[in-house]
Amino acid sequence: MSKQQEKSQQTRHELEAAAIRLFGQKGFLETSIAEITSSAGYSKGSFYRHWESKGELFLQIIEDKLKSYREQRDGQHPKARDLDEAMGAIWDFLETIIDDNDWSRIFLEFTMHATRNKALRQALNQGAYRLSNELFASLVGEHVDSGYPPEKIGALNTALFEGFLIHSALGTGVLNKTDVRRAALLLARSNALKSNAE
Amino acid sequence: MSKQQEKSQQTRHELEAAAIRLFGQKGFLETSIAEITSSAGYSKGSFYRHWESKGELFLQIIEDKLKSYREQRDGQHPKARDLDEAMGAIWDFLETIIDDNDWSRIFLEFTMHATRNKALRQALNQGAYRLSNELFASLVGEHVDSGYPPEKIGALNTALFEGFLIHSALGTGVLNKTDVRRAALLLARSNALKSNAE
DNA sequence: ATCTTCTGTAACCACCGGTCACTTATTGAC
DNA sequence: GTCAATAAGTGACCGGTGGTTACAGAAGAT
Numbered sequence: 001m002s003k004q005q006e007k008s009q010q011t012r013h014e015l016e017a018a019a020i021r022l023f024g025q026k027g028f029l030e031t032s033i034a035e036i037t038s039s040a041g042y043s044k045g046s047f048y049r050h051w052e053s054k055g056e057l058f059l060q061i062i063e064d065k066l067k068s069y070r071e072q073r074d075g076q077h078p079k080a081r082d083l084d085e086a087m088g089a090i091w092d093f094l095e096t097i098i099d100d101n102d103w104s105r106i107f108l109e110f111t112m113h114a115t116r117n118k119a120l121r122q123a124l125n126q127g128a129y130r131l132s133n134e135l136f137a138s139l140v141g142e143h144v145d146s147g148y149p150p151e152k153i154g155a156l157n158t159a160l161f162e163g164f165l166i167h168s169a170l171g172t173g174v175l176n177k178t179d180v181r182r183a184a185l186l187l188a189r190s191n192a193l194k195s196n197a198e
Numbered sequence: 199m200s201k202q203q204e205k206s207q208q209t210r211h212e213l214e215a216a217a218i219r220l221f222g223q224k225g226f227l228e229t230s231i232a233e234i235t236s237s238a239g240y241s242k243g244s245f246y247r248h249w250e251s252k253g254e255l256f257l258q259i260i261e262d263k264l265k266s267y268r269e270q271r272d273g274q275h276p277k278a279r280d281l282d283e284a285m286g287a288i289w290d291f292l293e294t295i296i297d298d299n300d301w302s303r304i305f306l307e308f309t310m311h312a313t314r315n316k317a318l319r320q321a322l323n324q325g326a327y328r329l330s331n332e333l334f335a336s337l338v339g340e341h342v343d344s345g346y347p348p349e350k351i352g353a354l355n356t357a358l359f360e361g362f363l364i365h366s367a368l369g370t371g372v373l374n375k376t377d378v379r380r381a382a383l384l385l386a387r388s389n390a391l392k393s394n395a396e
Numbered sequence: 397a398t399c400t401t402c403t404g405t406a407a408c409c410a411c412c413g414g415t416c417a418c419t420t421a422t423t424g425a426c
Numbered sequence: 427g428t429c430a431a432t433a434a435g436t437g438a439c440c441g442g443t444g445g446t447t448a449c450a451g452a453a454g455a456t
Contacts (some may be wrong), residue, residue, distance in 0.1 A: 004422055004433060011434080027314060029227040032412060045416085046435045054413070105313055112310050115303055115367040116225060125370055133372070155372040156358075156381050159365050163357025169313040172323055174331070174353040183354050187381055202402060202453055209403080230443060243447085244404045252444070 012050045014040040019057055024102025028058055028109055059123070062110050065103060066127045069093075073135065083143040087188060090135050091181050094161055098168050098177075105169060111162075132158040140188055156187050210248045212238045217255055222300025226256055226307055257321065260308050263301060264325045267291075271333065281341040285386060288333050289379050292359055296366050296375075303367060309360075330356040338386055354385050 001009075018040040022031040033054055034044045051057040073093065080086030097104055107128070114120040136154035144153075164180045216238040220229040231252055232242045249255040271291065278284030295302055305326070312318040334352035342351075362378045 002423075007422095008434065025314070027311075033414085034412085043436050044414090045437065048414075048416095049434060052414095105310075108313065109310055111364060111368070112303075112307055113225075115306065115364075116223070121368055124368065129368075129370060151372055152377055155365065155370070156377065159361025159373065159378070160354075160358050161361070162364050163359065163361035166309060166313075166360050167353065167357050170309070170319055170322065170327075172327060172353070174349055175357065179350055179354065180357070183385055186384060200454075205453095206403065231445080232443080241405050242445090243406065246445075246447090247403060250445095 008049070011040075011042065011046070015042070015047065015050060016057070016061065020061055020102055020106070023058065023061070023109070024105045028054070028106075028113075058110070059120075061106065062123070063127070065107075066131065069097075070131060073131070080139075080143075083139070083188060084185065086139045086143055087181070087185050090139060091177070091184065093135075094132075095177060098165055101169075104165055108165065108169060129158060132161065136188070144188060153188055157184050160184055160187065206247070209238075209240065209244070213240065213245065213248060214255070214259065218259055218300055218304070221256065221259070221307070222303050226252070226304075226311075256308070257318075259304065260321070261325065263305075264329065267295075268329060271329070278337075278341075281337070281386060282383065284337045284341055285379070285383050288337060289375070289382065291333075292330075293375060296363055299367075302363055306363065306367060327356060330359065334386070342386060351386055355382050358382055358385065 015036060019031070019036045022036055022039065033047050037044050037047050051060070076089075080089055097107070110120065111124065114124045133151060133154035136157040137150040140150040140153045144150075160180065160183060164175065167175055213234060217229070217234045220234055220237065229252075231245050235242050235245050249258070274287075278287055295305070308318065309322065312322045331349060331352035334355040335348040338348040338351045342348075358378065358381060362373065365373055
C-alpha cells in the first residue's frame with residue numbers, strides 16, 4: 001500500500017470514529033459534517049474525498065457493524081447442549097449491543113429512519129433482523145419441538161430484545177438483564193404459545 | 199370567546215394537524231417550519247405566535263396525545279373477570295396506537311430523542327411508560343398471584359409492545375397481533391418467570 | 397373616530413449539507 | 427533528478443433551514 005493510500009485510510013478511520021461518537025451522542029441529523037471533520041482535525045471539504053454524503057457514511061457504519069456481528073457469530077460454535085445454554089449464548093451476544101451505548105443509539109435511530117425509507121428498511125431486514133431472527137429461529141428449531149413456527153418465536157424474541165434495548169437506552173431501570181433472559185426463555189418454549197394453556 | 203381568539207385557536211389547530219401529518223410522514227427534524235405553515239396556508243413567521251419553537255410543538259403534540267390516551271383509559275371500566283379478558287382490553291387499546299401510523303412513528307421518534315435528552319426522558323417516563331406500566335401492573339396485581347413483581351411484568355409487556363410497534367412500523371410481516379397477544383399473556387403469567395420451570 | 401391590542405407577514409441572521417476551484421504532497425515515467 | 431499527473435486536503439461559496447423581529451393590518455374598546 002502506498003503512502004497516499006495509507007494516509008487516506010487513516011483519515012477515513014479517524015473520521016469514522018469521530019462520526020460514530022457524535023452520531024451516538026447527538027444523533028445523525030443533529031451532527032454536522034463540519035463537526036465530524038473538525039473534531040478529527042480536518043476541514044469540511046475533506047469529508048467528500050471519502051464519502052459522497054453524510055447518509056452514505058451512516059449506512060457504512062451500520063453495515064460495518066452488522067458485518068462484524070455476523071463474523072462474531074460465525075466465529076463461535078458453542079454447540080449448546082440444551083435450550084437454556086443456547087439462549088444464554090445468544091443473549092451474551094445481544095447484551096454486547098445493549099452495553100455499547102453509542103452503537104445502540106445509532107442502531108435505534110437507523111431503525112426509525114427505516115420506518116420511513118424503503119431502501120433503509122430493506123437493508124435492515126436483510127441485515128440486523130435476518131441475523132437476529134436466524135439466531136433465535138435456528139435455536140428453536142434445534143431445541144424445541146412444537147408446531148409453532150420457529151420464525152415467529154425468533155421475531156417475538158427480537159421484538160422483546162428491541163423493547164429492552166429502548167428500555168435500557170432510556171435508563172428506566174425497572175428491568176435488568178436477568179429478567180429479560182427469563183422472559184426470552186419463556187417465549188422460546190413455544191408449546192404455551194400454540195395452545196393458550198399453561 | 200372573541201373573534202380574534204377563535205381565529206387564533208383555529209389557526210393553531212390547523213397548524214397542529216399539518217405538523218402531525220408531516221412529522222409522521224417525514225420526521226421531526228426533516229420537517230421545516232415553513233412546510234408546516236405553508237401546507238396549512240400561512241407564512242413561516244405566524245408559527246411563532248403559537249409556539250416558541252418546533253420542539254415545543256412536538257412536545258405539545260406528544261402530551262396532548264398521551265392526555266387523550268389517559269382519558270380514554272379512565273373513561274372505560276370494563277371490569278374484566280379474568281386475566282385473558284383484562285389483557286384483551288389492554289391490547290385493544292394498544293393496537294389503536296399501532297394502527298395510527300403517523301402517531302406511532304412520531305412516538306418512536308420522540309422515544310429516540312429521549313434517549314439523548316433528560317427532560318424528554320422524564321416526560322416519557324412520567325407519561326407513556328407510567329401509563330403502560332400501570333395498565334399492565336394493575337392487571338397483574340389483580341389477576342395473577344405470585345411473588346414476581348407486577349411492575350416487572352408491566353415493563354416486560356411494555357417492552358414487548360414497543361418491539362412489536364417497531365416490527366409493525368417496519369412492516370416485516372412475520373408477526374401478527376394475535377401472536378403478540380399470546381406472548382403477552384404468557385409473560386403475564388408470572389409463575390414461570392419467577393422459577394424458571396414450565 | 398381613534399387609539400390599543402393582537403394575528404400574520406416577510407426580510408433578516410447564523411448555520412446546514414453539498415460543490416468546486418484551488419493548494420500541497422506523493423507518485424511514477426523518463 | 428525532473429516534471430507532469432494524480433491524489434488528499436482546504437475554504438469560499440450556494441441554496442435552503444430554524445429561528446428572530448420590525449412592521450402591516452384587522453379587531454376591539456372607548
